[in-house]
Amino acid sequence: MVLYTPGKTSGYSDDTVNSGIRFHFLGGAGEVGNVGCVIEDNTGTRLLIDYGMAPTRPPKYPSECPPVSDAIITHSHIDHIGMAPWLVGAHGTKLHGTGLTAKVSEIMWRDTYKVSSIEGYPLTWDKRDLDLALESWVTHDINEWFEIGSWKCRFHPAGHMPGAIMIEIVTPSKTILWSGDIDTRNSPNVIGAKPVNCDILCLEGTYGGRQHPPRKEEEQRFVERVKEIVNRGGVALVPAFASGRGQDILRILHKEAPHLQVHFDGMGTRITKDWLKFPELIKEPNLLIKTWKWARRVYGKSDRKKALNANVIVTTSGMLDGGPALWYLNRLKWDKANAILLTGYQAEGSGGRQLLSEGKLPIYGKMTEIDLEINQFALSNHADHDSLSSFARGCNPEKIIIFHAPNDGAKLLKSELKKEFDIILPENNISFLL
Numbered sequence: 001m002v003l004y005t006p007g008k009t010s011g012y013s014d015d016t017v018n019s020g021i022r023f024h025f026l027g028g029a030g031e032v033g034n035v036g037c038v039i040e041d042n043t044g045t046r047l048l049i050d051y052g053m054a055p056t057r058p059p060k061y062p063s064e065c066p067p068v069s070d071a072i073i074t075h076s077h078i079d080h081i082g083m084a085p086w087l088v089g090a091h092g093t094k095l096h097g098t099g100l101t102a103k104v105s106e107i108m109w110r111d112t113y114k115v116s117s118i119e120g121y122p123l124t125w126d127k128r129d130l131d132l133a134l135e136s137w138v139t140h141d142i143n144e145w146f147e148i149g150s151w152k153c154r155f156h157p158a159g160h161m162p163g164a165i166m167i168e169i170v171t172p173s174k175t176i177l178w179s180g181d182i183d184t185r186n187s188p189n190v191i192g193a194k195p196v197n198c199d200i201l202c203l204e205g206t207y208g209g210r211q212h213p214p215r216k217e218e219e220q221r222f223v224e225r226v227k228e229i230v231n232r233g234g235v236a237l238v239p240a241f242a243s244g245r246g247q248d249i250l251r252i253l254h255k256e257a258p259h260l261q262v263h264f265d266g267m268g269t270r271i272t273k274d275w276l277k278f279p280e281l282i283k284e285p286n287l288l289i290k291t292w293k294w295a296r297r298v299y300g301k302s303d304r305k306k307a308l309n310a311n312v313i314v315t316t317s318g319m320l321d322g323g324p325a326l327w328y329l330n331r332l333k334w335d336k337a338n339a340i341l342l343t344g345y346q347a348e349g350s351g352g353r354q355l356l357s358e359g360k361l362p363i364y365g366k367m368t369e370i371d372l373e374i375n376q377f378a379l380s381n382h383a384d385h386d387s388l389s390s391f392a393r394g395c396n397p398e399k400i401i402i403f404h405a406p407n408d409g410a411k412l413l414k415s416e417l418k419k420e421f422d423i424i425l426p427e428n429n430i431s432f433l434l
């Protein structure tokens with residue numbers, strides 16, 4: 001783990017770039033999350049894209065970033081913004097993002113700070129850095145051109161969640177498209193990402209080598225399962241991420257099963273309020289407003305007790321690592337009519353993964369057996385292998401850099417695309433010129 005001790009300097013090269021564009025991944029190469037990449041060319045323009053952390057236990061950080069005046073933040077998931085307060089505290093960096101990303105960053109950083117204090121993990125930034133970071137946002141609309149040094153940049157929707165963007169960077173020599181986390185399919189809250197012509201495509205590959213079932217069918221399967229559980233007198237506990245998945249689940253249920261009592265708890269309640277301030281970044285925002293009024297939002301202990309008699313509880317954390325989901329599970333576990341509906345991938349080492357493989361998970365420090373039915377649904381907000389490949393072809397680049405991917409996934413994407421494009425699989429902390 002990098003602790004960024006005073007006096008310790010970044011491993012980034014001091015040499016100036018003579019020609020071409022230099023890429024240097026501080027994190028996020030050959031791994032999912034933990035993203036940070038410095039891009040620099042011979043005009044002296046230097047830009048950082050994302051500075052996250054992987055919320056593992058203990059958290060994993062990218063390498064120390066060299067001084068950089070500007071950073072573009074693709075979206076507010078913690079594996080993309082978690083370390084930005086350090087950046088602002090250490091280098092006075094300006095953070096560029098959408099208004100919604102800037103708004104939600106406060107909730108994400110304060111939560112990260114709280115969790116690190118509770119769990120006793122060292123964090124490389126403090127409350128002062130956090131406050132400075134909140135002051136450092138420069139927000140841009142989708143499609144609005146802005147300048148960073150000698151480069152022109154603009155945001156395109158990434159389809160991953162509201163406010164998430166891809167970045168088009170026009171340098172004097174080449175045009176770069178940085179995908180961020182993307183989904184090319186329409187989902188309940190956002191429209192899918194569309195290809196953008198470029199010379200160099202930096203493509204996330206979370207689902208390289210894997211395919212999703214058709215989204216609509218998977219949503220239908222989820223709704224049918226919820227109805228079965230409710231009809232037998234049970235409560236469906238739906239652990240879901242606070243930013244994206246939770247709101248998707250609410251919209252699916254509001255549309256397909258409006259007669260159900262659906263309670264929404266956790267950090268997602270605050271995040272949704274921020275979403276509602278940016279209707280231009282939401283698909284059919286009026287339907288989100290209707291969904292929001294329909295859902296029963298849980299704000300305190302008495303609401304939480306009421307929710308135990310609901311039909312459905314949608315809450316954080318999505319991988320059963322903490323949050324109200326564990327409070328509910330601890331109480332719902334006694335009635336076998338209840339069931340757990342996982343809404344996506346459960347990472348190695350997460351409570352959800354342990355529950356799937358061993359039928360137990362830690363709740364408040366105590367290993368607890370859970371004898372309830374568990375189902376898993378593929379409601380991811382990332383493009384799958386085929387969608388990533390056709391997106392890449394649509395961008396028509398000369399070169400593709402695959403990042404934010406497990407090693408095997410990156411290799412499978414490479415073998416799919418290598419006949420048509422020059423493919424680069426970067427490594428963290430090793431610069432390369434294109």
Ligand SMILES: [Zn+2]
Pocket residue numbers: 075077160181
């Ligand atoms: Zn993300």
